[in-house]
Amino acid sequence: MPNDATAQPAALLQTRALTKEFRGFRALSDVSLSVAEGTVHALVGPRGAGKSTVLNLLTGFLAPTSGRILFRGEDIAGWQPEQIARLGIARPLRITSLVDQLGVVEHIELALARDPRLLLLDEPTAGMGREDVDRMITLVSQAAVGRAVVLVDHNMRVVRSLADTVTVLQAGRVLAEGSYDQVRHDERVIAAYLGQG
Numbered sequence: 751m752p753n754d755a756t757a758q759p760a761a762l763l764q765t766r767a768l769t770k771e772f773r774g775f776r777a778l779s780d781v782s783l784s785v786a787e788g789t790v791h792a793l794v795g796p797r798g799a800g801k802s803t804v805l806n807l808l809t810g811f812l813a814p815t816s817g818r819i820l821f822r823g824e825d826i827a828g829w830q831p832e833q834i835a836r837l838g839i840a841r842p843l844r845i846t847s848l849v850d851q852l853g854v855v856e857h858i859e860l861a862l863a864r865d866p867r868l869l870l871l872d873e874p875t876a877g878m879g880r881e882d883v884d885r886m887i888t889l890v891s892q893a894a895v896g897r898a899v900v901l902v903d904h905n906m907r908v909v910r911s912l913a914d915t916v917t918v919l920q921a922g923r924v925l926a927e928g929s930y931d932q933v934r935h936d937e938r939v940i941a942a943y944l945g946q947g
């Protein structure tokens with residue numbers, strides 16, 4: 751197919767019908783995501799929606815019950831965490847140190863992978879004050895350049911500032927996907943959050 755100016759950037763990571771059951775309980779059902787290089791892809795949703803389960807499947811900490819995880823086109827579903835880390839999928843353990851003077855890349859080199867291509871950030875701004883949140887937003891946007899970031903964060907200011915794409919999960923399923931402005935006006939999304947009380 752010929753390239754044109756409207757072509758989507760290449761997907762670094764895709765999941766296809768990703769499903770995870772815990773002793774018969776379906777925590778995740780048929781979740782298909784596409785994360786393009788150079789972008790921040792946020793996963794949001796009410797408590798128990800399955801966000802952490804997605805991250806745990808992407809790192810290999812959990813194995814999927816079914817479905818595929820394609821990283822640069824290679825199916826890595828069920829791979830061991832060390833193999834996945836060697837591919838350049840990094841989930842920094844101490845997110846707060848991202849804010850330190852070391853900077854994102856050096857910190858991640860210390861933690862995990864020499865040349866991380868995909869960063870998985872699980873609530874990087876949890877417990878932070880406004881100034882540190884602002885610094886984190888800057889660092890994450892810098893870190894996404896030439897890589898990709900999957901971000902879980904309950905702070906909607908962070909999601910709005912950073913996310914190129916937002917996927918809303920509810921009860922293990924994709925409820926909505928689009929830009930922040932698209933999903934925030936989606937009636938199903940509003941209802942899902944209201945239902946949380």
Ligand SMILES: Nc1ncnc2c1ncn2[C@@H]1O[C@H](COP(=O)(O)OP(=O)(O)OP(=O)(O)O)[C@@H](O)[C@H]1O
Pocket residue numbers: 772775777795796797798799800801802803804
């Ligand atoms: N190891 C496990 N064994 C059994 N059930 C689990 C396990 N891990 C997660 N679950 C269940 O799977 C569902 C999704 O959980 P998950 O932690 O992925 O949600 P989440 O969206 O990250 O929630 P939160 O915003 O509260 O962190 C929940 O119902 C949770 O209780």
